[in-house]
Amino acid sequence: MKSNKLKLIVSIIIGILICACIIRILIPNKSYDFNINGEISSDDSSFHTSVCEGISLPAGIYKVTFNYLPVTDDMPIFINLEDGSVFSGGFLCDGSNIYSGTDKAEFTLSLYESTEALSAYLDVGVQAPPFQYTGLSFHETNMLWSVYIVNLLFLWGISIAIITFFQKIKAGKISNDRKLEIIVLSALTLIGAIYFLLGKIPSGADQYYHLERLESVAYSIRDGVFPIRLEPYFPFNYGYAGGLFYCDISFYFPALLRLAGFSMQSSFNIFGIICTFAGILSTYYVAKKIFGNMYIGFLAAALNNLAMYYAFDTVVRGGTGALVSSIFFPILLYGYYRLFTEDTESASYKNIWIPISIGYTGVMCSHVLSMEISALWTVILLLTMIPKVFRKKTFIELWKALGAFIVLNLWFIFPFLDYYINEDIIIKNVSARKIQEWGFVFSNYVRLPFNISQVSEKETVHNVYLLFNPVVLVLLVVFLVLWICGAWKTLKNKNYMKVAKLCCIYSIISIVLSLQIFPWDYLHSLNPIFEKIVSALQFPHRFIAYLDLFSAVTVCGLFAGLWEINGKIWRYVLAVITFISIILYSLFFIEFTTFETSTTKLYDMSLIRAYLAGAEYANYGTSVYTIRPWICAKGSDGIEVTSYESSDLRAEASVINSNDEDGYVDFPLLHYRDYRAFDDNHTELSCIKSDEFYVRVIVPSCYAGNITVRFISPWTWRTCEVISYISWILFAIYIIRKKKEAK
């Protein structure tokens, strides 16, 4: 009763505060314009040239626009704001570069306290061309209040959850096991997510690319684009086919946070923490189900999710896609475990396709490359279990899983294959990339965590010399020896041991595949298909992500086996050794990588507009790295572009062609097949690829009018989308019904 009252009070207080925020949102926002005129001459190189001082602004999140006369050259000039009077953490601003082909720079200022001492300054590099600025304006947004609303909702959720939790504990409705689960899984999440809790973003190799994707998803949601095929934000709003080849679904949540006004680093770090927790939860759940023991579940979660490769992938490589996909590997494993160990006559057997299809869907929607490797493992697994594969019911379940996977993901798979097969994309032309030299040498597996100075050149891959816990390797050997000695024959429950044995073999295969001794280059040279598959893998040490899971299951099998055999003190000794090894290796590595890898503060993406990693999803031949913004569309000789407007993946220009011949207008959009151009009468104009791979619209002779260019998904894609949406609805209904039946 007391708790219910408390919940009511909390809800009322937070409700009032949310209402206050909503009322504030309804009040129109203000703009603050400053007519500043000034010029920077080529001799003025300075790292701090004041542009405007003593600006007064109330607290808020602002879109800042810095106007200047159009510049044609790349400018070594950087505009930023500063304020020494606002409390620490209350002033967040990244500033912006001045790019050629622009007449304004836009960036975000988050100001959590009113100020009267804000100033704008320019960092002018050596030999900067003359530069004339004309104005500075601050446009207030509703984001500050939406951030408060999201925070208040979060606070409300947490408060209600805590009150309910203690209410249930008092009523004796929460078992000690559940309490232990909450404590241990929370602790593992906090430790595993250290790098997201340092108030910065780990700036790994591909990190900026993923952040640009995130920003693009936010832009697309804002503009009502769904699903995202071309990512509008980068490079310089030219549109990049990231969404076609690299599914963005997992970024919807952080993108919503971005839209609510959270800074880039807050949105990404919250996302990272959630992914870490989801990974730990899925491994724990699966291990608990397989081994029927909570403690073994904890061990599996610690071994798999605090693994060094996980930290490496997140911090050093910035592989966000791989991080998300790792959540789904245990689910896949669980699906196959049930498929090959459960009684085919049992009532639940006909639902085994569900975890398998969910697993594949999750992997596919987060990281296509992980899907490729998962498919490889599936082939190996099915070959290993071939006698069982052809049992009637098993075979049916496999087909059901495949069918469900295809229809659920048809919206992504079809356009992906459509472009991959029919278009000449850079990713199709990277087959020359050989990967064997990126493999590990065996000594990488048997190193102490601290002896960094004794690493040979051959052992250093991506500046990392150790990615796997050698104690786990020893435990794998122990498992193998006990297996050979027949120790596992006496076990009553043999199902978990079957999966542990299989995982032991797969662990060994994973180790071999990750080493330089594996003939990747030979496979690469065999035929064009192998060439594509091998080069797509990029690094053999990707297999360590799978090794982590397989070895975790094997070690858990070892413990579960010993648990069942019972009576041996060394069962505990092994537990202590494993525990120490996790702390020695994983936690040291996690802290070491976060300590050594550079981190950065990034509040918005105004500084990063054109990082494309390998630019794999652009048209082959596009020189993406030289792209700079255009102020206007460019017409051919005799064609006048009188006005130009652009928004994400859409551009409109008023064009006059006074010639008797057809001409063309080039739009600042990277060309992809499905860009279409229309005139005022909705008549379609020819839209082709320019020499520089931009969108080129052919303008008929003696034409005067508006031309609109848009990316329009083909009807076949739309049909696939509809099929997928219907499948998802049916899938959800089916699962809910099955859950109800089970109750």
Next chain:
Amino acid sequence: MLPIIFALTIPAAGVALYFVYKDKLLSLFGALLYGLMPYRVYVCFDLKDLGQALFWMVLPIIFLCLAKMYPDEKKKSSLLWSIPALILLCGIAKADCMLLFIFCGILFFLGLLLKRFLYLPLSVVAVLGSVAVNSAFWKFILLGHMNQYAVESELIASKGYSVGHFLMSWLYYEGRPGLGFGLLLALALILWYFLSDYEKPDKCPYEKKERNRNLILVIFSAILGFLSMHLGIWDIAERVHPIFIRLISFINSPSVMFGFGCALLCIPAAKSYGRLWKEKNTFIAKAMPVTLLLLNLTAVIYQICTLRAN
């Protein structure tokens, strides 16, 4: 000198805890937790601040005096023990006046929360005593014209912690050592005991009081941890008056609050370790605290070695 002080603190803490709790095991756990706190490693081997190091060495003895002021639930409070406490507190003002000031603040609020009202006058008298002992410091703080301490007025919030820094055990970012393995597990244990005892209202009143006392210490540690974070509170406080700028500049970093938080946490942590050892009659329950403390020791040795190498 500093390594000796670092080492001497461990027996000092052990003796103090033993005289308070009369429990060898609890004292041993507590002494190791307190002695091997990463924050103390930072103070002795990184910051190399003799004043702070001395303060952390004397703190267990002050704790002993404070605990002896309230010897038992049934016995009356003893004012006699306040004299050595006061002497030590005033003496430590010579080593680090600002730490004393923070400590007296914490003591004042703890006295209120734990209903140990003798702590209130004691903390006030200690602050006044420190003025007498260390008038030069107060002249600097109040008048600001005697910069013999070579302390510059500065904003300290940026030196504060983020959540991730608290979780560090092996390495730490400049001036932000973490909890270390010992205190991390202790926190989980405290939470576990708190949750598992929560539904047992019929516990004897003494145990209930003890639990509440521990809870107050943990909450107070959490508040101190919060204050050690990279927060604008410090900037806002420094704006109130120039005296506050000088006062807070003397703290140098909000991480001092984290040090106090860790020190406070050691008491319920030691009790939790002791309870785990006694209650669970399994090998793993016994092995866990020992392993954790050994790992804590390993991490501390690693930290000391890397700091020395640098």
